[in-house]
Amino acid sequence: MKVSIKWLAEYVDIAVPAKELAHLLTMSGTEVAGITQRGEGWAGIVVGRVASLRPHPTADSLTLATIEVREDPVTVVTGATNLKVGDKVPYAPVGARLLDVHTGRRAAVGGVRIRGVESWGVVCSEKELGLSDAHEGILILSPEAEIGQPLADVLGDTILDLEITPNRPDCLGVLGLAREVAALTEESLHLPDLTYLEQGPDVREAAQVEILAPDLCLRYGASVIYDVTVGPSPFWLRDRLLTAGVRPINSVVDITNYVMLEYGQPLHAFDYETLLGRRIVVRRPRPGESIRTLDGVVRQLTTEMLVIADAERPVALAGIMGGAETEVTERTRVVLLESANFSPTSIRRGSRTLRLKTEASVRFDKGLPPSLAMLALRRATKMLVELCGGHASRGVLDAYPGRRESITIRLTPGELRRILGIELTLAQMSRALGRLGFECREEGQALLVRSPEHRSDIQIPADLVEEVARLIGYDRIPTTTLAGPLPDHPPQPRRSLTERVRDLLVGCGLQEVISYSLVGHRLLSKIAPGAQDGAPDPLRLANPMTPDHEMLRTSLLPSLLECVVGNLCLDEPGPRLFEIGRVYLPRKGDLPREREMLVIAMAGPGCQRGWSERTVELDFYDLKGVVEELLVRLNLEEPRFCRTASQDVLHPGRALAIEWKGLRLGVMGELHPKVARNFEFRVPVFLAEFDLELLLEACQGDSLRIAPPPRFPAVRRDLALVVEERVAVSELFDLIRQAGGPLLAAVELFDLYHGQGLPPGTKSCGVTVTFRSPERTLIDAEVAEIEARITDLLQKRTGARLRG
Amino acid sequence: MNELRKELENLLAEAIAQIQNSADATQLEQTRVHFLGRRGRVTTILRQLATLAPEDRPTVGALANQVKETIEERVVARRAAFETIPSDEILAEDLIDVTLPGRRPGLGRLHPITQIIRRICGVFVEMGFAVMEGPEVEWDYYNFEALNIPEDHPARDMWDTFWIDPGISDVAKPMLLRTHTSPMQIRIMEQTRPPIRVIVPGKCYRYEAVDASHESQFDQIEGLAVDEQITFADLKGTLHTFARHLFGKDRKVRFRCDYFPFVEPGVDMSIDCFLCRGGGCRLCKESGWLEILGAGMVHPGVLARVGYDPARYSGFAFGLGPARVAMLKYGIEDIRFFHGNDLRFLRQFP
Numbered sequence A: 001m002k003v004s005i006k007w008l009a010e011y012v013d014i015a016v017p018a019k020e021l022a023h024l025l026t027m028s029g030t031e032v033a034g035i036t037q038r039g040e041g042w043a044g045i046v047v048g049r050v051a052s053l054r055p056h057p058t059a060d061s062l063t064l065a066t067i068e069v070r071e072d073p074v075t076v077v078t079g080a081t082n083l084k085v086g087d088k089v090p091y092a093p094v095g096a097r098l099l100d101v102h103t104g105r106r107a108a109v110g111g112v113r114i115r116g117v118e119s120w121g122v123v124c125s126e127k128e129l130g131l132s133d134a135h136e137g138i139l140i141l142s143p144e145a146e147i148g149q150p151l152a153d154v155l156g157d158t159i160l161d162l163e164i165t166p167n168r169p170d171c172l173g174v175l176g177l178a179r180e181v182a183a184l185t186e187e188s189l190h191l192p193d194l195t196y197l198e199q200g201p202d203v204r205e206a207a208q209v210e211i212l213a214p215d216l217c218l219r220y221g222a223s224v225i226y227d228v229t230v231g232p233s234p235f236w237l238r239d240r241l242l243t244a245g246v247r248p249i250n251s252v253v254d255i256t257n258y259v260m261l262e263y264g265q266p267l268h269a270f271d272y273e274t275l276l277g278r279r280i281v282v283r284r285p286r287p288g289e290s291i292r293t294l295d296g297v298v299r300q301l302t303t304e305m306l307v308i309a310d311a312e313r314p315v316a317l318a319g320i321m322g323g324a325e326t327e328v329t330e331r332t333r334v335v336l337l338e339s340a341n342f343s344p345t346s347i348r349r350g351s352r353t354l355r356l357k358t359e360a361s362v363r364f365d366k367g368l369p370p371s372l373a374m375l376a377l378r379r380a381t382k383m384l385v386e387l388c389g390g391h392a393s394r395g396v397l398d399a400y401p402g403r404r405e406s407i408t409i410r411l412t413p414g415e416l417r418r419i420l421g422i423e424l425t426l427a428q429m430s431r432a433l434g435r436l437g438f439e440c441r442e443e444g445q446a447l448l449v450r451s452p453e454h455r456s457d458i459q460i461p462a463d464l465v466e467e468v469a470r471l472i473g474y475d476r477i478p479t480t481t482l483a484g485p486l487p488d489h490p491p492q493p494r495r496s497l498t499e500r501v502r503d504l505l506v507g508c509g510l511q512e513v514i515s516y517s518l519v520g521h522r523l524l525s526k527i528a529p530g531a532q533d534g535a536p537d538p539l540r541l542a543n544p545m546t547p548d549h550e551m552l553r554t555s556l557l558p559s560l561l562e563c564v565v566g567n568l569c570l571d572e573p574g575p576r577l578f579e580i581g582r583v584y585l586p587r588k589g590d591l592p593r594e595r596e597m598l599v600i601a602m603a604g605p606g607c608q609r610g611w612s613e614r615t616v617e618l619d620f621y622d623l624k625g626v627v628e629e630l631l632v633r634l635n636l637e638e639p640r641f642c643r644t645a646s647q648d649v650l651h652p653g654r655a656l657a658i659e660w661k662g663l664r665l666g667v668m669g670e671l672h673p674k675v676a677r678n679f680e681f682r683v684p685v686f687l688a689e690f691d692l693e694l695l696l697e698a699c700q701g702d703s704l705r706i707a708p709p710p711r712f713p714a715v716r717r718d719l720a721l722v723v724e725e726r727v728a729v730s731e732l733f734d735l736i737r738q739a740g741g742p743l744l745a746a747v748e749l750f751d752l753y754h755g756q757g758l759p760p761g762t763k764s765c766g767v768t769v770t771f772r773s774p775e776r777t778l779i780d781a782e783v784a785e786i787e788a789r790i791t792d793l794l795q796k797r798t799g800a801r802l803r804g
Numbered sequence B: 001m002n003e004l005r006k007e008l009e010n011l012l013a014e015a016i017a018q019i020q021n022s023a024d025a026t027q028l029e030q031t032r033v034h035f036l037g038r039r040g041r042v043t044t045i046l047r048q049l050a051t052l053a054p055e056d057r058p059t060v061g062a063l064a065n066q067v068k069e070t071i072e073e074r075v076v077a078r079r080a081a082f083e084t085i086p087s088d089e090i091l092a093e094d095l096i097d098v099t100l101p102g103r104r105p106g107l108g109r110l111h112p113i114t115q116i117i118r119r120i121c122g123v124f125v126e127m128g129f130a131v132m133e134g135p136e137v138e139w140d141y142y143n144f145e146a147l148n149i150p151e152d153h154p155a156r157d158m159w160d161t162f163w164i165d166p167g168i169s170d171v172a173k174p175m176l177l178r179t180h181t182s183p184m185q186i187r188i189m190e191q192t193r194p195p196i197r198v199i200v201p202g203k204c205y206r207y208e209a210v211d212a213s214h215e216s217q218f219d220q221i222e223g224l225a226v227d228e229q230i231t232f233a234d235l236k237g238t239l240h241t242f243a244r245h246l247f248g249k250d251r252k253v254r255f256r257c258d259y260f261p262f263v264e265p266g267v268d269m270s271i272d273c274f275l276c277r278g279g280g281c282r283l284c285k286e287s288g289w290l291e292i293l294g295a296g297m298v299h300p301g302v303l304a305r306v307g308y309d310p311a312r313y314s315g316f317a318f319g320l321g322p323a324r325v326a327m328l329k330y331g332i333e334d335i336r337f338f339h340g341n342d343l344r345f346l347r348q349f350p
Ligand SMILES: [Zn+2]
Pocket: B273, B274, B275, B276, B277, B278, B279, B280, B281, B282, B283, B284, B285, B286, B287, B288, B289
């Protein structure tokens, strides 16, 4: 909300600089988001008087205006048609800077010849001065402006850009804000005089108000003003509207807008003579009713909305927009002025259904205090009388079904101390509240507080506590540390696990990414062109922003693959990524099950250890190594890796399920070539996916036992085993462990060889077997004996031979 | 035979000790001869093997050989210690290019949001807060109603919401993507009794046009402390401590009045601008201050709704955005970088 400080100063003396004022407002809850100086950059622009006008000798559309300024009169060429002799206008001499209406930038005025006539500077439009977007005519200044006076002295102002919080609808007007300023600066408030001559007939003869929907209309006030002349508003009024960014239209509309900006209360003016039956009925629409609104649109009404009707038909969408048929025009002579209070509920629903937001609806939406309606009605009626030559009816109509008794709240220094941690006396409390217009009465050790009418947001003692706190200033409240007992926090094993997994994977050289939880069909179809078997339908948004973010993901893999693609495209040679995030699995009649998942993806070249070594192509075993490292470090010993082919996403020959004591913790493998093609990968991609909930389950029961370091040396033997290709290395290992018995400490593969020197269809596996006894130094003979047992078993079961 | 085994083991221990204690090459050589020389003690035992029973020979023989090998290895190792080392002048000529880059083990990195969440949580954990998490898909009740934001409340405009299509779940109650982590205030209070000190990081979502400072998905950290006698002064102290830990101990903080429907009084905490130190610049929109978090004393209505007696218990709550903190701290101009996952961006975070 934009507020002119000059305007504000009409209601409260402002003794502090604008910056200080902005600070006080900001600290007390009304944030000043910006301060702009109106008139900054107007150097050289002065008030001129149109001395004479004559047509341009060669161009019909142009006029030559002689402008009287302090020195010799100057002649300017203008295309505007709204100038009259005697008008005071802003005159910008050559060199002054104006906004270029085309580029929007400031540029200096040059001395130019326009169609052969020299123009000594220009007369300016509102837009050129940066006042508004209007550029149709020249800005006509107040007749009181002095010739030669700098324009900045006439129109200069400071405009505050304020953010009004939803709990303070009373601050949506300049006057409400003045009230805050008065309280903050301890200056007194000057309220507008609301008395006017009531020369017309009794208002009750002119119209009757009937509220048929008292739940939606809390108050309806109206007055009737006769003999109104609709014309342009005086300069000062138009100027005020401009400071708030509102375009002047005609005196009646301008007055309703002015009062809306002043009090925050929207008003509506009807052409009284177009209303039928001298009746105003506030009701829900009848089935099938429609209305043509001011913007010319015919709107179908539904029974949840609220309309203002005359004896026969709807004449306005209550609180949203007036009807075209009862609109005030230049020919209007009698005005019925409405100042009402509509409940936010009806406004919100109507405004939502019709997709129509207006200055009025936005304000009613915030729940205005009903007290404003009567004040604003009197204020606007007075202005219509004084500025449009009108005669006001005697009295005003005021139907007020929503009247509520004002409440009294009890506040004690003890309660204030309990919440704020600061000790204040009753006198200090009542002084702070008094500044804000609260009526306080001491009763024993308590304060009985009555809110002013416009503060319907104040309901409970805590509300008053805040009022006191913001008035004395939050910085006066002391700063303490939490005392009191520490809560007994239950352990958070899931969070500890995910954090540990993150650290382990970072240690494995992986980069963490975080992608969007919302996915779209375009991405999902790259994974599974048809519906995935057994995969749950994802939850969908009722109001997605884009089709790419319309469902809640049920797997993290698609997003991660997209992330890999994205980085490969950016010349990132080998993304090695992981993400920990949730998938959302729908459940009937309940919130979805949110499961924490881990996904890993690796692509591109493998290990490149700097300048001395060649890059080794990344493969399946790089990923498997990471997975093994992860499991070992989580103390999940001896996980089972089993071939799996049931994965749509993984290469059927290169996929693995990871099991641990019957729990299937996850899968890993190479990306299925078909999916790889959909994503346009040109390098192999390896993926792993873990269910962290299951991983957590597996980690729960862990009982780690630590042995002392061995006292006796180990004996190592290398075996070169030649076996058929189809024999899995894990099978060899299992047999070695079986035959090795208790003295076998470790089995490791140190070499795998295919090709020359071997019979076709075979491979040579170099295996290091380590033996150790916890009790003694092993001797060659016993090691040799176990070794023989191992080779025998291998030979028997797999046909393995020792290589010569 | 067991005596022989014992003797061998003792001999080995003795030999190792003597080798280690020898002061120079001569002494070391004497030790070697003493054990392994032609009349050495180990040699003597090896010669005696022939006198053993045939079935004992292999085991003791192997052991004796092992002892001999071990002593030899130790002697060689110890001898290296007495070798003359070339002078520094000569060593200086034996150059390598020490400016060549080292071989780095290549650790990965945590996402910056994870890093900043950890740091923030860490500060609060030191102050006795526990870290908890909650659902991202929520009921309207927890996200709004229970937080004093009934339907059609003007304040609902503060949170533009993604609603879940009720189709699949077949639910009557409105379901949404949480717009803030505040629903966890209610869930935690429903499940526990005071004292409460928790901090809740998590993803949130808003139906908001995406630009340099707005994302439809973002992270938030909620804080909640409830007990008897918790005051606004405690709120100030706790959050001030947090700001100093995270942004440096000279940081100035400012608490000003602000409005959130579920707190009363409401607070906005700002810190003095990094760039201009309070003078006013583009980063702080000329105000000299950077808004960091919203907070306030838990609204009595909220306490009553979860069955806490508002006359007995009080507390404070706060919410902050880790992305905003990171942006301010590191001078990042566009919030979309965080979910863009461009490694050239992510790798800049140590
Ligand atoms: Zn700054």
